[in-house]
Amino acid sequence: MTLKSAYLAFVAIAGLAAAAPVAAQSSPSVLDPAGIGDPAVDAAAGAEVDDDGGITVTVTADNWQDTGIAIPAFATNRDQPTPANSAGTTALGQELARVVFNDLRNNGLFRPVGPDALPRPSYEQITAPAFATWQGRSAEMLVQGFVRAGSDGRLTVGCYLYDVALQSELAREGWVVLPSEWRRAAHKCADLVYSRLSGESPFFDSRIAYIAETGPKDNRIKRLAVMDSDGANHRFITNGRSTALTPRYSPDYGKIAYLSYTDGNPRIYVYDLETRNQVLVTESTNPTFAPRWSPDGKWILYSMAIGGNTDIYRVSASGGGTPIRLTDSPAIDVGGSYSPDGSQIVFESDRSGVQQCYVMNADGSNQRRISFNSGRCATPEWSPRGDQIAFTRIAGDFNIAVMTPSGGNVRVLTHGWQDEAPTWAPNGRIIQFFRSERGSGDSSIWQVDLTGDNLRRLQTPVGASDPAWGPVLP
């Protein structure tokens, strides 16, 4: 990425302030905390680095996974209070760097060192790093940033990635955010670093809907909850009076489709996060479950049982439309997940006798089995990249596995007693799922990357199941 494109990205990204346009957002000077440094000159330098091969644009897995990255506290031009941090923008700069550090560390791909173990650069040093200092600390990469509180209360956050050995800037971006959204700027910075060094698409700036679980196994309270991809900004949405299950964010994050027993029966409701109202996905006295959104947000897939026979339907997400039945076998046809282009759906069925995975066209035609010789196949989820399908593989224990859309190259990624319900990171490189413990039934959310090597548990306030990872935030 050249600085020219980084600058363009900044202009586009500045829209996340959402409330109102600000002329300064389109000014490159926003990125320059000291009023020094010429973006044009820097851009030329960055291009030169790329052109002469001094550093590869996409560093291969062999060398970037162990890259040492120093992430000191973000600097500020003037320490002043902000709603984002009552201690002021200096303290906020420390927090911003911690968020970037934890994002990069928790995914196991880098060896970052965070702000609590590093000297704090001055505001002027953000665009003119003390490279000798960082070389002395054996840092290969350096992430620096700044935060400024504007007169309108909003925050301008800049993020810079440097190659310490080459003493050159690899990427920079800036964002203007509401104080309440300061963590998003840090996630954007982590995304910038991750994307620039791995060549993969960003994913940190995203949210997760899931089910929070408390209480004993035979009287478990299950509440709909949401959180950022790193577990921050956690919020319960339902009060637990009725069991909630299987949430799915709409692609624009405006709504959540989920199952609730609020009237005593399992039914899908579409909850509007802004108005806090919810409506039935379809007016029917039959039970509905397993909601899924189409990638464009226009359709909701759901499963409905009539007289005990479950089939898959789709209905307009805008409400009021006539549902279209997509499967009609006497077996259980359930779940479903769209291909990223919306043209196909992978679903599960026990029409062969046990649960297996099938693919059909989005109109229900051309249904064909894709899973063979690998135990049972359940809860298939199409990768946002389109190249893989994750599923729950049942062969004695329950594991998370991936395969190609044609069912080939099955790889088992986890080995818990009961790991189920995979959901993809927006970039299709990481899978979340939930793990249930034998006996207690206690559940927790875990994630694993496609190598299967980087497995970790997400911290949640209480037990957690049914994760659903949304796309990168709009």
Add this chain to the structure above:
Amino acid sequence: MNRIVIALTMSSVLALAACKKEPPEVIPPAPRDVSTPAPTPTPTAPRGPQPGSEAHFSAAMAGADTIYFDTDQYDIDATDMAALRRQAEYLTQYPSTRALIEGNADERGTRDYNLALGERRANAARAYLVSLGIAENRLRTVSYGEERPVDTASTPAAWARNRRAVTVMIE
């Protein structure tokens, strides 16, 4: 009268349970209203659960309010038929009653599939009751999937007890 019914039901359930493919090792407790005392067998005690109440039905069934299934299955076998006949007799004896049939699955399945499986099981029980002459509009179904285990252990025996359809009175 109640006393005789209970005694007969108990013995028949125990006898039949011995033949079942995967019998529950113990008869599960009544799923509802455990705080309500069972009807006292003392003939001089006029007070007790009203006929048609869940407590009355549960006590009268003495275990026959629940039928059990093999893994991923929903067929009604001979044991289930005997229990459902007992339920049908009760529903016939008290024609103003209505029943809810709750389908359940064990924890060893995926959540959505278990919801569908619970639906299948509840509807299989309902269809058999209808075949015995119970009016369709007196019988509702609900699936709880794997959400309501009666036995919280993670053992094959516990799973066998949780793969069930339970009939309860709608009061």
